[in-house]
Amino acid sequence: MKYLLAILLLIFTSCGSGEEKTNIEPQTTLKVALAYKPxxxxxxxxxxSSTLAVTKQIYSNLFSLSETGEIVPELVExxxxxxxxxxxxxxxxxxxxxxxKEMKAEDVKRSLERNLKIPVSKVLVEAIDKIKILDEYTLxxxxxxxxxxxxxxxxxxxxxxxxxxxVGDNEINLVGTxxxxxxxxxxxEKVILERFEDYYEEKAKMEEVIFQTIPETSNRLxxxxxxxxxxAYDISSNDLKGxxxxxxxxxxxxxxxxxxxxxxxxxxxxxKRVRQAIEYAVNKKAIVDTVYEGYSSVPKSILSPxxxxxxxxxxxxxxxxxxAKILLKEAGIKNLNLGLWIYDEPSRxxxxxxxxxxxxxxxxxxxxxxxxxxxxxxxxxxxxHDMLIGLWYVSTGDADYGYYPLLHSSSLGAVGNRSxxxxxxxxxxxxxxxxxxxxxxxxxxYKKVQEIIYDEVPLFPIAYKNYIxxxxxxxxxxxxxxxxxxxxxxxxxxxxE
Numbered sequence: 123m124k125y126l127l128a129i130l131l132l133i134f135t136s137c138g139s140g141e142e143k144t145n146i147e148p149q150t151t152l153k154v155a156l157a158y159k160p161x162x163x164x165x166x167x168x169x170x171s172s173t174l175a176v177t178k179q180i181y182s183n184l185f186s187l188s189e190t191g192e193i194v195p196e197l198v199e200x201x202x203x204x205x206x207x208x209x210x211x212x213x214x215x216x217x218x219x220x221x222x223k224e225m226k227a228e229d230v231k232r233s234l235e236r237n238l239k240i241p242v243s244k245v246l247v248e249a250i251d252k253i254k255i256l257d258e259y260t261l262x263x264x265x266x267x268x269x270x271x272x273x274x275x276x277x278x279x280x281x282x283x284x285x286x287x288x289v290g291d292n293e294i295n296l297v298g299t300x301x302x303x304x305x306x307x308x309x310x311e312k313v314i315l316e317r318f319e320d321y322y323e324e325k326a327k328m329e330e331v332i333f334q335t336i337p338e339t340s341n342r343l344x345x346x347x348x349x350x351x352x353x354a355y356d357i358s359s360n361d362l363k364g365x366x367x368x369x370x371x372x373x374x375x376x377x378x379x380x381x382x383x384x385x386x387x388x389x390x391x392x393x394k395r396v397r398q399a400i401e402y403a404v405n406k407k408a409i410v411d412t413v414y415e416g417y418s419s420v421p422k423s424i425l426s427p428x429x430x431x432x433x434x435x436x437x438x439x440x441x442x443x444x445x446a447k448i449l450l451k452e453a454g455i456k457n458l459n460l461g462l463w464i465y466d467e468p469s470r471x472x473x474x475x476x477x478x479x480x481x482x483x484x485x486x487x488x489x490x491x492x493x494x495x496x497x498x499x500x501x502x503x504x505x506x507h508d509m510l511i512g513l514w515y516v517s518t519g520d521a522d523y524g525y526y527p528l529l530h531s532s533s534l535g536a537v538g539n540r541s542x543x544x545x546x547x548x549x550x551x552x553x554x555x556x557x558x559x560x561x562x563x564x565x566x567x568y569k570k571v572q573e574i575i576y577d578e579v580p581l582f583p584i585a586y587k588n589y590i591x592x593x594x595x596x597x598x599x600x601x602x603x604x605x606x607x608x609x610x611x612x613x614x615x616x617x618x619e
Contacts, residue, residue: 198211529581
């Protein structure tokens with residue numbers, strides 16, 4: 123009888139175990155790996171891709187940018203552009219901040235005024251002269267630039283609508299209206315967000331999102347392969363083949379609004395012939411083929427083709443060692459020693475090594491200086507470098523954000539102009555492009571800017587940046603955004619069949 127009971131118990135236990143396997147609980151936490159640690163939860167103070175990848179989930183914008191570069195209302199119900207360039211915004215009603223208070227016109231006004239006080243994001247909204255509250259949900263922005271520029275800039279994640287709440291004598295807590303809110307943001311390598319149950323659109327599919335910093339590309343791939351994470355940002359093109367061969371993984375590989383480029387400090391390398399020689403000597407195709415394994419293209423401009431103001435007729439400087447040597451000879455330069463600054467990332471090191479070898483051929487010795495990202499930004503913002511390899515996302519989809527921060531004399535240093543380039547003609551063209559309401563004139567101005575930059579070479583493009591994102595095969599609902607601030611509220615993990 124004992125043996126019969128034991129057998130029956132074993133049968134029932136086995137049946138119960140099988141039933142448990144077929145009724146797997148849905149995964150409620152999404153794990154995302156970033157290449158760099160987010161710098162803070164304040165989108166107004168930082169424009170780096172890791173910070174904004176996280177803050178985009180917490181805060182919403184008045185507008186967003188579609189994959190095709192079109193402006194799409196987000197917090198705005200409708201808007202009207204007046205003849206004088208002023209814009210009237212009617213906000214959606216019933217949108218709650220994470221503190222439970224409804225967002226109203228006064229909140230938007232304060233958020234934009236906060237942007238105006240912070241140098242990093244001021245460049246996006248400095249055209250605003252005055253903000254008038256028309257009623258609880260309607261405001262009018264009096265501004266001096268082309269309305270098109272401001273609309274595009276309001277889609278940048280650094281102009282997200284934030285609300286300041288005091289939590290102590292000297293401490294400010296920011297709240298947003300996004301699909302997720304902050305659960306734990308400490309000095310560790312993880313940021314944990316939790317679903318905001320009162321989100322104004324369909325609430326997020328996942329209860330939690332954990333952003334984990336894994337600096338090494340190979341380690342991000344390993345974490346993806348072992349199932350430690352669900353999504354890995356900034357996958358190297360060298361790892362694409364491995365992902366494609368893994369039946370449990372899939373990849374998104376799309377063109378972004380960004381480009382890699384070399385910035386030359388014009389205060390240190392003052393002769394444009396030397397700067398031209400440097401560009402002639404850099405084999406951009408070799409970089410694209412080697413570093414990106416052909417998953418990119420050699421650009422003519424730092425603007426990608428899907429950015430307003432891009433001109434396909436502009437000239438590009440092709441690899442030509444002999445021309446480079448002639449220019450250096452004309453400039454009377456022999457045995458030049460330069461420092462090339464990069465932040466610590468494998469593709470940057472590969473690019474730097476190729477550039478180092480290229481410039482060696484024309485008698486320029488290059489020392490590669492590798493820094494952690496925050497140090498890189500700090501010291502290059504102070505002008506310590508001779509050259510650097512930069513990456514800039516024209517996240518607004520408009521040439522103004524591509525050229526103004528990087529080339530205008532008012533943006534010298536940490537704001538973006540790390541070439542410390544000053545040219546009154548460029549300043550005038552960029553200022554005029556901001557003031558006119560004619561997109562035709564704006565395009566003409568941007569074309570002239572590109573022609574000047576081609577001649578004076580404060581910076582030059584290397585490659586268009588592709589976003590390569592690795593995902594588990596069962597990750598569904600991921601919304602790609604060409605500015606890098608991908609949307610995670612629709613993501614869910616498909617249950618195994």
